[in-house]
Amino acid sequence: MISFERISKRYGEGHDALREVSFKIEKDELVFLTGHSGAGKSTILRLIMLMERPTRGEVVVNGRPLRKIGPRAIPHYRRDIGVVFQNHQLLFDRTVFDNVALPLIICGYDHREVGRRVRAALDKVGLLSRERAMPIALSGGQQQRVGIARAIVAKPTILLADEPTGNLDPALSAEIMHLFEAFNQVGVTVLIASHDLALISRLHHRIITLKQGKLIAGGAH
Amino acid sequence: MGRGGASQSRTRLRDRYNSWLRHHRLSAADSLHRVLEHPWSSMLTWMVIGIALALPVGLNVALDNAQTISTSWDSPAQISVFLEADVTSLTARKLTLELATRDDIAKTVFHSREDALAEFSTLTGFSDVLASLDQNPLPHLIIVSPHADGAQNTAALLQEELQARPEVAQAVLDMEWLARLNSLMELSRRIILAVGGLLVMGVVLILGNTIRLAIENRRDEIVIVKLIGGSDAFVRRPFLYTGLWFGVGGGGISAFLVGLSLWFLERPVNNLALLYQSDFTIHGLGIMGGLNLIVLGGLLGLSGAALAVSRHLSSIQPR
Numbered sequence: 001m002i003s004f005e006r007i008s009k010r011y012g013e014g015h016d017a018l019r020e021v022s023f024k025i026e027k028d029e030l031v032f033l034t035g036h037s038g039a040g041k042s043t044i045l046r047l048i049m050l051m052e053r054p055t056r057g058e059v060v061v062n063g064r065p066l067r068k069i070g071p072r073a074i075p076h077y078r079r080d081i082g083v084v085f086q087n088h089q090l091l092f093d094r095t096v097f098d099n100v101a102l103p104l105i106i107c108g109y110d111h112r113e114v115g116r117r118v119r120a121a122l123d124k125v126g127l128l129s130r131e132r133a134m135p136i137a138l139s140g141g142q143q144q145r146v147g148i149a150r151a152i153v154a155k156p157t158i159l160l161a162d163e164p165t166g167n168l169d170p171a172l173s174a175e176i177m178h179l180f181e182a183f184n185q186v187g188v189t190v191l192i193a194s195h196d197l198a199l200i201s202r203l204h205h206r207i208i209t210l211k212q213g214k215l216i217a218g219g220a221h
Numbered sequence: 222m223g224r225g226g227a228s229q230s231r232t233r234l235r236d237r238y239n240s241w242l243r244h245h246r247l248s249a250a251d252s253l254h255r256v257l258e259h260p261w262s263s264m265l266t267w268m269v270i271g272i273a274l275a276l277p278v279g280l281n282v283a284l285d286n287a288q289t290i291s292t293s294w295d296s297p298a299q300i301s302v303f304l305e306a307d308v309t310s311l312t313a314r315k316l317t318l319e320l321a322t323r324d325d326i327a328k329t330v331f332h333s334r335e336d337a338l339a340e341f342s343t344l345t346g347f348s349d350v351l352a353s354l355d356q357n358p359l360p361h362l363i364i365v366s367p368h369a370d371g372a373q374n375t376a377a378l379l380q381e382e383l384q385a386r387p388e389v390a391q392a393v394l395d396m397e398w399l400a401r402l403n404s405l406m407e408l409s410r411r412i413i414l415a416v417g418g419l420l421v422m423g424v425v426l427i428l429g430n431t432i433r434l435a436i437e438n439r440r441d442e443i444v445i446v447k448l449i450g451g452s453d454a455f456v457r458r459p460f461l462y463t464g465l466w467f468g469v470g471g472g473g474i475s476a477f478l479v480g481l482s483l484w485f486l487e488r489p490v491n492n493l494a495l496l497y498q499s500d501f502t503i504h505g506l507g508i509m510g511g512l513n514l515i516v517l518g519g520l521l522g523l524s525g526a527a528l529a530v531s532r533h534l535s536s537i538q539p540r
């Protein structure tokens with residue numbers, strides 16, 4: 001499903017964010033990506049999203065080598081991946097419903113189908129009653145759940161999350177992680193970057209550990 | 222299998238067309254909504270565009286009207302035909318009548334040399350001197366008015382033709398003022414064209430800047446849309462519509478402004494025309510002219526938006 005083959009990434013002329021990183025994630029897996037700040041977790045997710053290109057090595061997603069996906073093909077490729085990224089949050093000038101509907105609008109669903117799917121997604125994250133609310137009226141945990149609903153509403157085969165529990169208290173964080181586990185149960189490949197080792201080590205999934213751009217544990221399974 | 226595949230791809234094509242159409246409708250409505258959401262700043266943009274377009278268009282309409290006036294004036298040129306000294310009064314009168322029957326001549330007036338001498342002596346007071354002359358030194362004169370609808374060069378041709386006749390000593394075309402007027406009009410037309418070109422460029426730049434600000438305001442949204450798979454065309458569309466609405470509104474305002482100023486001028490112009498016993502009436506833009514202005518505004522809006530979008534959208538990428 002996702003395979004990194006001796007991937008190195010150097011930003012500009014600076015230092016190497018990733019060095020010869022190799023791993024494979026199968027369909028139906030939920031994998032955590034951990035390491036200190038600056039270890040290269042976000043870089044791995046950005047490479048999968050084609051927000052960056054590797055300096056060396058090959059990334060293959062769903063059997064497609066990403067090297068072969070040109071700029072014009074990127075949008076279509078991204079529609080098959082749901083993302084929950086910290087710095088790309090909700091649009092605060094539209095309702096919860098409109099935020100979650102965005103990926104479906106992009107895919108061109110008609111409005112009846114959009115309504116049906118958005119409500120199904122909001123139902124899964126437990127926010128069906130808040131579809132008309134503005135994001136600003138929601139708590140941090142609820143906003144995060146709206147973000148997750150947006151990530152899964154178009155039924156992607158892969159779900160990526162970068163520090164999805166960043167600002168949440170332990171109880172809410174666990175709740176969010178259980179949500180990801182639920183999506184994984186129905187066949188979505190899930191990759192979560194998190195430095196919250198205490199939380200993720202309790203969840204019994206594979207953990208890939210990075211240290212200064214090198215993979216030090218969890219590469220094989 | 223072949224049949225099934227073909228019909229399936231046809232429905233997929235129809236689906237894609239439908240969703241494309243749906244997003245156009247959505248973008249158009251959403252952009253219009255955003256433009257109307259800030260009525261005052263949108264009105265300001267519309268006014269700026271409207272005034273910038275109304276100026277050259279209004280001047281051009283005024284010039285068109287001036288041209289109708291100048292061509293509808295009677296006798297734009299006159300030809301003074303001085304006859305040879307040996308032409309008798311009878312021949313001269315015959316010639317006057319003959320010329321009057323021509324198609325390209327509206328009117329002829331005969332001034333005999335005797336009349337001319339009498340007029341000259343009363344005007345100058347040289348009657349004693351003139352009486353002492355044994356011969357009238359003045360020639361017979363025919364004033365020829367070419368037809369009004371004739372262009373400048375038909376008058377010139379007529380003058381040459383008259384000059385070539387044996388009875389004619391000299392035919393003088395008095396039309397310098399007309400040539401001057403025409404070249405003045407030509408000059409004004411060019412100035413308006415140049416000013417209009419500059420203003421149109423200004424409109425495109427203003428719209429481009431407005432759209433640039435709109436893009437800047439929605440930067441976060443663009444990043445998110447690109448991250449979740451929105452194509453460039455998808456991201457571009459609402460901004461192109463924003464440009465279109467600003468342009469169309471500006472075109473509408475300019476049509477309104479031109480109409481308003483013509484209405485303002487109509488009464489005094491009609492009064493003036495009445496005084497000069499002319500049946501001249503002022504001509505406006507007309508419905509088609511107004512629609513053309515709106516279409517022009519829309520096209521300028523689209524170009525401005527396309528300019529801004531091509532320069533600023535590609536640099537906004539998720540990081």
Ligand SMILES: Nc1ncnc2c1ncn2[C@@H]1O[C@H](COP(=O)(O)OP(=O)(O)O)[C@@H](O)[C@H]1O
Nearest residue numbers: 011014017035036037038039040041042043044
């Ligand atoms: N756009 C960038 N330009 C230069 N250096 C970067 C950029 N993004 C990340 N880095 C560097 O690459 C390293 C890995 O970053 P990142 O993948 O964000 O780590 P993590 O997500 O594990 O904190 C860090 O040292 C960071 O400073």
Ligand SMILES: [Mg+2]
Nearest residue numbers: 041042043162
């Ligand atoms: Mg990070």
